[in-house]
Amino acid sequence: MTKKYARASRPSIEDINVSIDKGEFVFFIGPTGAGKSTIIKLLLREETPNKGKIWVNDKEVVGMRSWRVPAFRRSLGCVFQDFRLLPTRTAAENVAFALEVIGKSKAVARRVVPEVLELVGLGGKEHRYPHELSGGEQQRVAIARAFVNRPLVLLADEPTGNLDPDTSVEIMRLLDRINRTGTTIVMVTHDSNIVNQMRRRVIEMEGGHVVRDQSRGVYG
Amino acid sequence: MRAKYVLSEVLVGLWRNVTMTIAMIVTMAVSLAMLGASLLLYFQVSDMEEYYYTKLEVSIFFDKDATQAQMDAIGAEVDADPLIAEWDFETKDEAYKRFQEMFKEAPDLVNAAQPESLPASYRVKPVDPDNSQALIEKYKGKEAVANVVDQRKVLEKIFEIFGGMQKLALVIAIVQGLAALLLVANTIQVAAFSKRREVAIMKLVGASNWFVQAPFVLEAVFAGIIGAILAYLTLIGVKIFIIDGTFKSLFQSTVLTPIPWSNVHLMFPILAGIAGVVSAVTGWVTLRFQIKV
Numbered sequence: 001m002t003k004k005y006a007r008a009s010r011p012s013i014e015d016i017n018v019s020i021d022k023g024e025f026v027f028f029i030g031p032t033g034a035g036k037s038t039i040i041k042l043l044l045r046e047e048t049p050n051k052g053k054i055w056v057n058d059k060e061v062v063g064m065r066s067w068r069v070p071a072f073r074r075s076l077g078c079v080f081q082d083f084r085l086l087p088t089r090t091a092a093e094n095v096a097f098a099l100e101v102i103g104k105s106k107a108v109a110r111r112v113v114p115e116v117l118e119l120v121g122l123g124g125k126e127h128r129y130p131h132e133l134s135g136g137e138q139q140r141v142a143i144a145r146a147f148v149n150r151p152l153v154l155l156a157d158e159p160t161g162n163l164d165p166d167t168s169v170e171i172m173r174l175l176d177r178i179n180r181t182g183t184t185i186v187m188v189t190h191d192s193n194i195v196n197q198m199r200r201r202v203i204e205m206e207g208g209h210v211v212r213d214q215s216r217g218v219y220g
Numbered sequence: 221m222r223a224k225y226v227l228s229e230v231l232v233g234l235w236r237n238v239t240m241t242i243a244m245i246v247t248m249a250v251s252l253a254m255l256g257a258s259l260l261l262y263f264q265v266s267d268m269e270e271y272y273y274t275k276l277e278v279s280i281f282f283d284k285d286a287t288q289a290q291m292d293a294i295g296a297e298v299d300a301d302p303l304i305a306e307w308d309f310e311t312k313d314e315a316y317k318r319f320q321e322m323f324k325e326a327p328d329l330v331n332a333a334q335p336e337s338l339p340a341s342y343r344v345k346p347v348d349p350d351n352s353q354a355l356i357e358k359y360k361g362k363e364a365v366a367n368v369v370d371q372r373k374v375l376e377k378i379f380e381i382f383g384g385m386q387k388l389a390l391v392i393a394i395v396q397g398l399a400a401l402l403l404v405a406n407t408i409q410v411a412a413f414s415k416r417r418e419v420a421i422m423k424l425v426g427a428s429n430w431f432v433q434a435p436f437v438l439e440a441v442f443a444g445i446i447g448a449i450l451a452y453l454t455l456i457g458v459k460i461f462i463i464d465g466t467f468k469s470l471f472q473s474t475v476l477t478p479i480p481w482s483n484v485h486l487m488f489p490i491l492a493g494i495a496g497v498v499s500a501v502t503g504w505v506t507l508r509f510q511i512k513v
Contacts, residue, residue, distance in 0.1 A: 066429075067429065070423075073425065073426035074426035078425075097421065097425075101427035101432075102428075103428075149425070
């Protein structure tokens with residue numbers, strides 16, 4: 001699969017062929033500009049490749065009609081470096097928002113939201129606003145929001161990029177727990193400590209190519 | 221719950237950008253009021269055409285010194301004419317009486333006129349009102365005939381004025397309408413920009429396009445409907461204070477047929493419908509092509 005941005009002189013990703021099994025935990029690592037984040041955008045179908053095909057949850061994403069995209073995205077969860085929470089909503093409301101906008105009833109939200117917040121370790125902080133929470137706690141809210149629909153795949157784009165090492169470890173523990181429920185996790189990072197600690201599959205990219213694909217790998 | 225969510229989003233959205241919202245609503249209201257006025261004038265003209273064209277007459281006026289024999293000769297011709305459906309002869313005395321009646325509020329004028337100064341005439345109704353020209357041509361040059369006058373010509377002048385007013389109102393409606401559309405597009409862009417975080421998250425968690433776009437589109441539709449209500453109230457005001465007020469005598473005379481309330485009320489659903497549909501389409505197109513919500 002190749003992805004070339006319109007104004008770029010060379011493709012962001014070129015001829016990569018990767019397959020990830022259900023329930024796997026995969027790190028994409030590599031220097032800035034290696035095409036890691038493009039992978040997430042392609043998997044989310046925010047972008048489409050110029051050449052090649054992408055299958056996510058047995059669905060071919062590239063040729064997907066645009067009106068099917070929302071339904072497709074409901075089977076994915078997504079976490080980012082900048083958390084992407086709504087500042088005017090509390091932790092619980094941020095999580096409920098994800099349910100609300102896909103048409104789930106208030107009753108469902110009332111039942112599911114406390115459960116998920118408890119799971120990510122935010123029990124008792126449901127009614128705090130994002131600015132009243134630490135970075136790690138905000139990321140937990142984001143993870144709760146990504147996980148509340150029980151997605152088959154969780155995509156994480158540098159989820160620990162804004163966090164200190166200790167908090168990062170806690171977030172990784174949380175992701176690990178989610179992985180154990182059978183959720184596939186695809187994580188983009190350049191945090192070498194985390195990669196080395198987790199000992200999971202590592203796919204290293206450079207200049208748009210896969211240069212290493214190693215199960216139970218370490219950071220370069 | 222969804223309806224409540226969408227409604228609160230709409231109200232919050234309109235309030236957040238309140239100066240823009242007011243500008244948008246006022247522009248729309250002016251545009252729609254002009255459109256309504258234009259439609260009312262259009263109805264008015266066709267009402268009047270219908271009303272008058274069935275009564276249109278061609279008058280054949282005789283010279284003041286025309287002899288009875290000359291008039292009888294024309295009368296025989298009129299009676300036998302296949303172009304003429306009905307005819308009526310008006311003597312000098314009858315013409316004078318009618319003149320007295322018509323201008324009874326101006327006694328000086330009546331006193332100044334002598335019965336002899338008014339011409340006798342044949343009032344004829346053409347079989348085909350659209351073809352009165354042939355009648356005029358036929359009788360104009362005849363002996364003792366002073367003039368042949370088609371009432372239609374007089375009415376057409378009035379209709380031309382109405383038609384001109386109608387076109388002017390329509391032009392203003394279109395220009396203001398374009399301004400309103402640009403304001404709608406701009407308001408939606410601003411709204412979408414100020415809500416870009418929410419929108420990004422909605423898209424991320426898989427909210428349907430409909431759900432993401434509905435509040436923005438409804439915002440435009442809501443403003444459009446308020447504009448239509450204002451325009452409707454304006455038309456009602458014009459009807460009460462100007463048509464039934466200042467120009468009351470003009471409309472009560474036989475010259476202009478009155479503008480019925482039913483026509484004014486009919487404007488509301490028409491204007492609201494147009495405003496709603498046009499705003500929705502503009503909003504949707506803006507979202508689709510300009511900001512990719």
